[in-house]
Amino acid sequence: MTPNPVPRRPASKVLPPEAPGIRALLSLVTGVVVICALYFGRAVLIPIILAVLLSFLVAPFVDLLRRLKLGQVPSVILAVLVALSVLTAVGALIGAQVAQLAGDLPRYQVAVERKISAVQEKTVGRADAFLGKAATALKRISPSRQEEIRKSQENQTASPIDAPMPVEVHEPSPSPVELAQRFLSPVISPLETTGIVLVVAIFILLQREDLRDRLIRLFGSRDLHRATTAMDEAARRLSRYFLAQLGINMGVGIVISIGLAIIGVPGALLFGVLTGLLRFVPYVGTWIAALLAVVFAAAVGPGWAMMIWTIALFGVTDVVAGQVVEPMLYGHSTGLSPFAVIVAAIFWSWIWGPIGLVLSTPLTLCLVILGRHVDRLEFLDVLFGDRPALTPAENFYQRLLANDPDEALVQAETLLKERSLSAYYDEVALEGLRIAHQDVLRGVVTADQLKRINESAMDIVEGLEEVEDVVMAARPEEEPPASLEMSDSEAGIVHETPPAHFDAVKEGHTSSVLCIAGRGVLDDLAATIAVQLFRKHGLGADLAPYERFSRTRFDDVDLTGVSLICVISFDAAESPPYLRNLLRRLHQRAGTADLIVGLVVPDSALEGEAVIRKTSAATSFKELVEACVAAARRQSTDGVSWEGLNPEDPEPAAGAANAKAPPVVPVLRGA
Numbered sequence: 001m002t003p004n005p006v007p008r009r010p011a012s013k014v015l016p017p018e019a020p021g022i023r024a025l026l027s028l029v030t031g032v033v034v035i036c037a038l039y040f041g042r043a044v045l046i047p048i049i050l051a052v053l054l055s056f057l058v059a060p061f062v063d064l065l066r067r068l069k070l071g072q073v074p075s076v077i078l079a080v081l082v083a084l085s086v087l088t089a090v091g092a093l094i095g096a097q098v099a100q101l102a103g104d105l106p107r108y109q110v111a112v113e114r115k116i117s118a119v120q121e122k123t124v125g126r127a128d129a130f131l132g133k134a135a136t137a138l139k140r141i142s143p144s145r146q147e148e149i150r151k152s153q154e155n156q157t158a159s160p161i162d163a164p165m166p167v168e169v170h171e172p173s174p175s176p177v178e179l180a181q182r183f184l185s186p187v188i189s190p191l192e193t194t195g196i197v198l199v200v201a202i203f204i205l206l207q208r209e210d211l212r213d214r215l216i217r218l219f220g221s222r223d224l225h226r227a228t229t230a231m232d233e234a235a236r237r238l239s240r241y242f243l244a245q246l247g248i249n250m251g252v253g254i255v256i257s258i259g260l261a262i263i264g265v266p267g268a269l270l271f272g273v274l275t276g277l278l279r280f281v282p283y284v285g286t287w288i289a290a291l292l293a294v295v296f297a298a299a300v301g302p303g304w305a306m307m308i309w310t311i312a313l314f315g316v317t318d319v320v321a322g323q324v325v326e327p328m329l330y331g332h333s334t335g336l337s338p339f340a341v342i343v344a345a346i347f348w349s350w351i352w353g354p355i356g357l358v359l360s361t362p363l364t365l366c367l368v369i370l371g372r373h374v375d376r377l378e379f380l381d382v383l384f385g386d387r388p389a390l391t392p393a394e395n396f397y398q399r400l401l402a403n404d405p406d407e408a409l410v411q412a413e414t415l416l417k418e419r420s421l422s423a424y425y426d427e428v429a430l431e432g433l434r435i436a437h438q439d440v441l442r443g444v445v446t447a448d449q450l451k452r453i454n455e456s457a458m459d460i461v462e463g464l465e466e467v468e469d470v471v472m473a474a475r476p477e478e479e480p481p482a483s484l485e486m487s488d489s490e491a492g493i494v495h496e497t498p499p500a501h502f503d504a505v506k507e508g509h510t511s512s513v514l515c516i517a518g519r520g521v522l523d524d525l526a527a528t529i530a531v532q533l534f535r536k537h538g539l540g541a542d543l544a545p546y547e548r549f550s551r552t553r554f555d556d557v558d559l560t561g562v563s564l565i566c567v568i569s570f571d572a573a574e575s576p577p578y579l580r581n582l583l584r585r586l587h588q589r590a591g592t593a594d595l596i597v598g599l600v601v602p603d604s605a606l607e608g609e610a611v612i613r614k615t616s617a618a619t620s621f622k623e624l625v626e627a628c629v630a631a632a633r634r635q636s637t638d639g640v641s642w643e644g645l646n647p648e649d650p651e652p653a654a655g656a657a658n659a660k661a662p663p664v665v666p667v668l669r670g671a
Helices: 019-040 042-067 072-122 124-141 143-158 176-206 208-219 224-263 268-278 285-300 305-330 338-352 354-373 375-384 392-401 405-415 421-442 447-463 523-536 577-589 621-638
Strands: 513-517 541-544 564-568 594-598 616-618
Touching: 019 042, 019 338, 042 072, 042 176, 042 224, 042 338, 042 354, 072 176, 072 268, 176 208, 208 224, 224 268, 224 285, 224 305, 224 354, 268 285, 285 305, 338 354, 338 375, 354 375, 392 405, 392 421, 392 447, 405 421, 405 447, 421 447, 421 523, 421 621, 447 523, 513 523, 523 541, 523 564, 523 621, 564 577, 564 621, 577 594, 594 621, 616 621
Parallel strands: 513 541, 513 564, 564 594, 594 616
Antiparallel strands: none
C-alpha cells in the first residue's frame, strides 16, 4: 500500500510581507537586550574594556621589545610593568597633590572668606536690602495682621506644656573590623579593578594572534578577507589613535601644569593631570578641568588677575592642541561626527558613569570601524561616522530637487579644489543626472520638480562658466586619519588629469562641433555641459535641439561643411528607435563627418548596433571632449575625417582629402 504523500506548503506563503517588520522588531529587541547587558554587567565589562584599551596602548611597545629579540613573555611582562609603574606614579602624584592642597587650605582661608564676602555684598547683600524694604512696606500695609501674629507667638511661648523634649542619639563604638572595613574599602575596590585589568591585559597581549583567529572563526569565517582586513585595520588604527591621543593629552597636561605654576595657582600638577585625563572626553573634558582650576584660582587669588590668566591659558592651549597638533598627527577628525560624540558621551556616562564618559570616544570609534566592515552594522557608520551620509552625486541631485543651486555651487567650489571641471561634471553632475533620469523613467518626478531640476542645474552650469578645466590644487598623497580609512578623493589625492587643450587657430581647425541633444527631458542640460567643456578646450560648439533634426524636419537641415557631430542623450543606454534613426540619417547626410555619441553606458545595448560601429562612443564628458579633440586634430592634419564613412558610400572626389572644411555653421532652412 502506497503511503500518502506529504502535503507541500504553497510557494506563495514562503516569504510573508511582514518579514521586514519582524526583522525590525528583532533588531529593536536585540538592541534593548544589549543595552541592558551593558548596564547590569558593568562590573564585569568595565575591567575587560579597560584591559582591551590598555592592550591597544601597550601593543606597540610590546612589538618593539619583540623586535629587540627579548621574547614574547618577557616583552609582555616588561611592558605591563612599565604601564603599571606609570599608573602608580600618576595615582601617587594625584594623592600627594590632594594632600598638599588639604594641608594648605588654612593658608587660603582668609582669601577665600574675603572673596565670599565680596560676592555676598554684590549679590546676597543687595537681595537682603531689597527684602528688607519689601518687609517694611508690608508692615505699613497691614499693621493689624502683624499685631495678631505677635500675640500668637507670645501665647505659644507662655505655655511650656506642648514644648518638644530634646532627644539625643548615641551610636555604639565601631569594632576594629568595622574600622578596617571603613578605611580599606575605598582603597581595595580600585586595587581590585586594577589587578583584574592588568591580568586580562597580559593574557590579551600573550594570545593576540589566537584571539584574533578565534574571533575570525566566530564572526567572519565565511569571508576571511573582510574579517582579517577589518580586525587588522581596527587594531592598527585604534592603537595609533590611542597613542597619539595619549601623547597629546600628556603634552597638554604638562603645558597646563607649567602655566599654572608660573601664574601661581596652587596644585598646578594636580590640575595638569586632571586636564590630561579629562581630555579623553572630547569637546568638554578640557573645560571641565578648566572650570575646577578657574574656580580655585578665583577663590585663592588676591585679585581677579589669576582667574583671567588661567582662563587664557586653557583657551590658548586647547585651541593649539585641537586645531594644530591633532590634525598634524591623525587628521582633522577622529572619524566621529560632533553630534555623535556628544550623544555617545551622554549614553556611556549613563551606562557606566564617569568611566563611561572617559571611554565614550574610544568605544564609539570601535563601533564605527565595525560598521565600516560589517554590512548589518553599517547603520553605526551612517549614524556616528563623520563621512558624508550622501555621495557628492546624491547630494547634487538632492539640491536640484530642493531648488537650492547655491549650496550645490558651494559644494562644487569645494570639490574643484581637488579635481578638474570635467572630473566634477563626470563624477558629480553626470552621476546625479543619471539618478534623476532613472527617477524620471520610474515616473516619480513631477513636472514641477523636473522644471526645478533643469533650472537649478542651468544655474550651476552658468555659475561654473569662468572655471577653467584644470586641477586647481593637487595635494601630495598623505596618510588618512588614524581612526578610519579614506578614499583618495577624501584624502585629497588627485590622480586624474583633464582633457588636452585644443588650439583651433594654431592647428588650423575652424569648424564648430555640432551638438545635438536627444529628446529626453535632461538631454538639453547634458548637451549644454558638453558645449561648455568644448569651448573651454578651444573647440567651437553649437547646440541644436532634437526637434530640428526630427524625421519631419530633417530635410530642412543643411549639413554642408559639418565635420564634427556629437549626439548627446541619456537614452543611449536604452537604444530607443528615434536615436538609432537619427544616427542613421546623420550618416546618410554627413558621411564625411566624425560622428560621436555621448553618454553611452558601458556594455549597453546601443553599442552593439550596426550604426554605432561607424561612430565613436563616449561614456563620460571627459571621453567626449577627448574624442572631439582627437577628431579635430586628425581633421586638421588630413583635411577631412575618413573615420565613420560607410563602406558602401562612394569615395570622395580627388583632392577632397587635402581640402579643409570651410567654417560653415549648419543652416536650418525654414527654421
